[in-house]
Amino acid sequence: MSVTLYGFWRSLAAYRVRSALYYKEIPFTEKIINLVEGDQFSEDYHKLNPQHVIPLLEHDDRKITQSMAILEYLEQVWPNRPILPKDAYEQAYLRSISLITVADTHPLVVPRIRGFLNKNYGQDEAGQAAWAQHWFNEGSLAIEARLHNEGLFGQFTLGNEVSIADFSLCSHVIGARLFGADLSHAPQLVKIADHCLSLDAFAKAHPMKQPGAPIKK
């Protein structure tokens, strides 16, 4: 059995998968696809994923992309340390709250979007950061409101057990911090993410602890 994660230190989507692999104690190796150097457009990676994005999970001869699809796959193939409850409504809550960041926030701030803003609207680094901060803020407020609206959280997104949504919510807070976004209006979200980060699986998967990450001063 062989599991390979194609990732990159600063990818939030790769973080979601990496932290879940650690949480489920699935042995894996990680291959670096350097998004800054354009590895995602190489001939070799094109054959693996013609969408040219990471993460990609290689499980024996199976290749799976998109972090949410990978997390669901991990749960089905490695049911130990479950990350989905049995109840259909609780599952829907977890998928829904995850998608606020996985679909409605993160895809807005990835390199290809910021590159477009630069090329077409003349947005320099500060302008791109303002864009990213705006959408992180919108996402944080939405997640915070949803947490309270449904009222199902405990130490984690759903009660006091780690679930599929925690990998996404934690990636959101990590991203918001990397981009210097304001998290002061989302205290419960921050509390959940920081509780996740107190666990070894979430902590050692952190972008800043991966090969290639800038050394913290």
Added chain:
Amino acid sequence: MSVTLYGFWRSLAAYRVRSALYYKEIPFTEKIINLVEGDQFSEDYHKLNPQHVIPLLEHDDRKITQSMAILEYLEQVWPNRPILPKDAYEQAYLRSISLITVADTHPLVVPRIRGFLNKNYGQDEAGQAAWAQHWFNEGSLAIEARLHNEGLFGQFTLGNEVSIADFSLCSHVIGARLFGADLSHAPQLVKIADHCLSLDAFAKAHPMKQPGAPIKK
């Protein structure tokens, strides 16, 4: 048993849910949340979904948002006319290819983003259309490449049966057409979507057939 869809004629995410409800023959009523008039920010709707987006599915006293989470929920609660295969890898393929449009394309072109482009970068309607067309094209090319890379398609995304991904791929093609994007480089994607649209469930859910849609000249 009561099922209500909170939708709007031109929402591609509402289309995904509406077509799946028809396909599974689940009786439902639809309440219109007029995104142009700002119904999504009303006090009543805020209580239902503080993220202020549609669709929202109300099933008895359960409220579920995010189209992908709703589709998974429908499959669990109404297993008749299944839209997910049993195999974990096939499920992952379907979720992954869906997310190319649900996460990586559609959230880029929704009203809140186009409004931001207008307000902050001075993009008029033509500029906003160019933005939308660009990302629809990127999504179409990625989906087309993935269809051929995995080679699992038939008349539909997975072989010759309707699956969860068909609602998303069909919504992508409908959106690309509404925004005037180029689909000429994605012939297989178009073929699958048009095959879907030959079915009653997909056809009668079409945005242009909903109350409030502009009359076709």
